[in-house]
Amino acid sequence: MTQTGETAIGGAGTPPIVLMRGIAKYFPGVVANEGVDLEVKRGEIHALLGENGAGKSTLMNILTGIYQPDAGEIVIDGYDAHFASPVAAIAAGIGMVHQHFKLVQAFTVAENIHLGWSQTPRFASARALEARTKALAERFNLDVDPAKRIFELSAGEQQRVEILRVLAREARLLILDEPTAVLTPAEARELFKALRRFREAGNAVIFISHKLDEVLEISDRITVLRAGRKVATHEAAACDPAMLARLMVGRDIVLGDYRKRDVTAAPSAVPPVLELDRVAAKDDRGLPALAEVSLTLRPGEILGIAGVAGNGQRELSQVLTGLRPITAGAIRIDGKTVDKPDASECAARGIGHIPDDRLRSGLAPSLSVTDNAVIREYKAAPLAAGPLYRPGAAGGLAREIAAAAEVAVPDFAMPVRNLSGGNQQRLVARREMRIAQKVLVAAYPSRGLDVGAINTMLRYFVELRDAGVAVVLISEELEELLNLSDRIAVLYEGRIMGVFDAAAADFETIGLLMGGRTAAREAAA
Template sequence: MSEYLHDANAVQGARPESLPAGTPPLLSLSGIAKYFPGVIANKDVSIDFYPGEIHALLGENGAGKSTLMNVVTGLYQADEGELILDGYGVTFDGPEAAIRAGIGMVHQHFKLVSRFTVAENLALGWSETRRWLSAAALAERAQAEAKRFGLDIRPDAPIDSLTSGEQQRVEILRVLSRGARLLILDEPTAVLSPLEVGELYAALRRFRDGGGAVILISHKLDEIMALADKVTVLRHGRVAGSHRVDKTDPATLVTEMIGRPVEQKTAYPRSAPRGRADVVLALEDVSFRDSAGRLRLHPLSLDVRAGEIFGIAGVTGNGQSELADILAGLSIPLSGKVHVAGTAMQGRGPGEFRKAGIGYVPEDRLHKALAPALGVTENAVMRVFRTHPVGGRMAYHAAAARDFTRSLLDQARVTVADPSTPMRGLSGGNQQRLVLARERMISHLALIASYPSRGLDIGAISLMREALAEIRDEGRAVVLVSEDLDELMALSDRIAVLCAGRLMTIVDRSGFDRATLGALMSGRDAGGGA
């Protein structure tokens, strides 16, 4: 247990230097524990949260961050320990009780009614909303609240017409307008463009400087180092360390988070000179309309060459997923042509793309890459079960399938006691690593990797990026879809930027500029214009 202690307790109890001596914490967690069948989600967690402070919770997926905040907001009840608010022990029977006490949470997946306006969403469930208020009155009150907290909104706009950043502002305003003094945000920048991230940072700093407290749940080190005043690291549900941000460094936090140091690379240079750069994937005036009839991709043309990593940047929901599905054969374009190594692929499905040497790591692995109810072996061989040695000539060779699975698990660095274990029994990170290893074996020409870092801890992300660089160095192509500009700029030879389904530009490595790319992701020019 000593590995979790360090000097953390001294730091956890330290008030911000900007507060007068004797200022008590707004909220204290004292010895909090939460158990589920066979799982210790949290154990002996003690943390103080002060007014006028942004306090980050850092940890891998499964480290207990969200569970701990669900205890704080009343979604779960602690099995051990106590919540102390303003010096008094409290128990919340649900989120409404927590918000009445001044604690509000903005979840990673927004909880807004998409067909309602901004003003209507702000009024929903608010005890101060009178029964017979006109739309104009709701809008007027929403605008007044927005002005009070310095958040720019459009009261009359339907939620489904807003960008992710605008929706997040509505969520934050909904919590603050109900009197929250402690604001909890779960992975708040996951679906924001760099410009929207900057706007969020400014709003959180204003709230902090006005005496509010912020708890920021994140696994992004750059985000924490830029925004937080204090950081507490959770590992295996326990406190591994707690620090003032200006007194620590990313290497220390990584070691506490995963138990070992990990090199944080900002570039992945080639191991050998690039060979022939033949075009392996080409799109010509390709567009796409979804099942609801909405045009998700406007006509675009691009080519991807052997031995390169071709990055696709964009805020989530701007056509990247549709483009990746088209490149892998899962979706048929509305118009235009798709070529693989010069061969027209119109009307061909994912099986034909696989045979042509295109591997695919999709954004939604559970629904597009895996069969969760089937065993690990079935999932490992599902893309090769008709080929030698696993299958062929109307036969399936179980022993060969098991050998193939063991080899794949070794490559993916995934440990499974029994390969017949249902796939849903593996962690999200292990599922992702297995899919990446499987699709890498298929990708003789190109690998389409859509948000491959999702669900991975820092150590696994490092291994994943090394694998993509190795595929590039072997002369194959990689299409990397990501909203993480640092990841794209570290790995890519070229980056295409999508916004609202339109191809904004394609930039060579020599022209990479974070501010310019971020502005284009938001549909603005480099000077901030629309």
């Protein structure tokens, strides 16, 4: 950081910890940021909102030294700053915890904390590193076990390690990207406590989230970006979800009218379309992932699967769609046992799948947008005429799917990886809904989507349900599940902890079960 002038910028009083003025960043054919101003004061939690592609990530990448701005300036503590790299930003006290953790799974907590840190002793035993980590954890009130390896930790524990890594390097501004996406409600509350303590010490937080209710709960001020430009900054106390949604998308969003569901109308006597009977399955490492899972799915219902990521949801979605073999139990489709279902057979039987990892499991990144849009139907008419493939028909279908998904595609021949994550997700969703004649298995379909896109996608699921299609909705968003599902099953460590009617489901009870606890155990403790 370079200091210019004798007096701190900002005049009388304490200058903001960060001031970004007139920030612009351009990519070929794309205005990522233009004329963006952002002020973050000491002792505040400042939320940053915007649709997918609004420029939030680009702005934070500029602030953390990953990108260089094409125009504008950054002022830290009242002095001009230029960050040539993330190392320079960290040295200035700016640290970021990304949505996807960047920890080494095989290393211990202590090893991850000290990895790449200039203050790590050159010759230190494991015990010494663990002692240093324990002292840091106590200093910042973050409960972590220094000796545990990362793969042994829950998502909430891993997040604490990520935050501790940043704070250990003397960060005064903590940037959190979708920090509660993989947390139980109890873990989210603990995170909020830690953030408030951090703020009370005179530090600051930039909080990026699509969850408007939690933004209003935790933040002091809120800045909204739209199409790469800042549209407003408001005190959180003066905002409400509808107002924020309108600022984000530029029009009124009717939040949650898909929730108006008479649960008594949900089918109960209709024969099941899909059943799991004491099913077991292993994960990619050959370790048990599902154990004695029994579920019944009927036409015209939404079955929600609640649970913290990493408790067997991915394996369950793959078992339901024929991507993963079972090691015990039975699967029945339309009442008939299927010995060894595979993905093609499940698709032929009308089972669609929105996978948890759209880029690795739902798309072929290097293939074109057209190829990815039609990949499930390329053998059928009108795309196929006998052994011949009809590119013109494929192009027409791809455009039809993209239009239904509300995805603007500049060039259908370009690799699908060039689309934003939200556009990739919507394209996969609409493609899979076309083949979901009986069942749609949707794993984290709203992950990474903005409020408008989430609202649209959940309406799609309601349309499918009302057309008699069964929907399995796997999500970490309890409010989403409670408001949309007819029944909710809770998955913990590969087992079903309970199945509830949506009308009788309780937020706290389900939250406890997601963490492997029950109300009785909590009372006993």
